[in-house]
Amino acid sequence: MNTHQTLFYRLASSSLICLILLCLAWEMWLAPYKPGGSIWVIKVLPLLFPLRGILQKNIYTMQWSSMFIMFYFIEGVVRAMSDADGMSRALAGVEIVLSVVFFLSTIYYVRPFKKIAKAAKKQAEAESKQSHSTQ
Template sequence: MANKTKFYRYVALLSHLALLLWVANWQLLVTKEHAYSVPFVVLIYLMPLLLPLHGILRGKAYTHAWANFFILFYFLHSITVLYAVPAERVYAAVELVLAVAMFTGCCVFARLRGRECGLGIGKLKDEMEREKQHFEQR
């Protein structure tokens, strides 16, 4: 694995773990008024971060790619809290930074690792030429 690929893997991994710890701390310990029950908070806020954890720890590019769908929830949550809840803006800003870091790390790692493994999609022009040659040889 190239150094650049390793760097983005560690960005994704560290921001994922930090986001998991931050959201757990914020939602379970820091918030004084609990509008929701603890099982609900765990299910809604923490479970989406736990689902891709095994694949991210093992450095699987495919897991990094689909984990981005979960990160969008935390991105939207932080933007909403930044706008709507002035008392929790600092917490939301940290969540936003961690979510953007994880999104960036996961995207770039999945792309670089996919190229290293030969999983990249070629240009349409080259693919069409290859198909044309394949069918003309028959």
């Protein structure tokens, strides 16, 4: 793994962990819908599903979680535009940034692996055509 991929991996894993911590703190203490904590803290649960795969550098998990994270981006945009509380709007801005960082870092982390897979597929197809033409 080169230094760029190491950087992208670290950005992806740290932004996911920070997003989990942000959502917990947001709905429990910082700006919950109801004082003392909110049931909306359950929005953290879906973020826990890709965590293990991300920490293990699983390419498949990186791919699907990069699309999945867009739900948190959308929530951040909606809450940044609609919440009356200034603290909640600020937290929504942080959520937007973290989700964009995660999205971009997973895309750039996976990119070299996709190129390798595409080249291998192309070579396999060429070999298959060649073996069929010699028969």
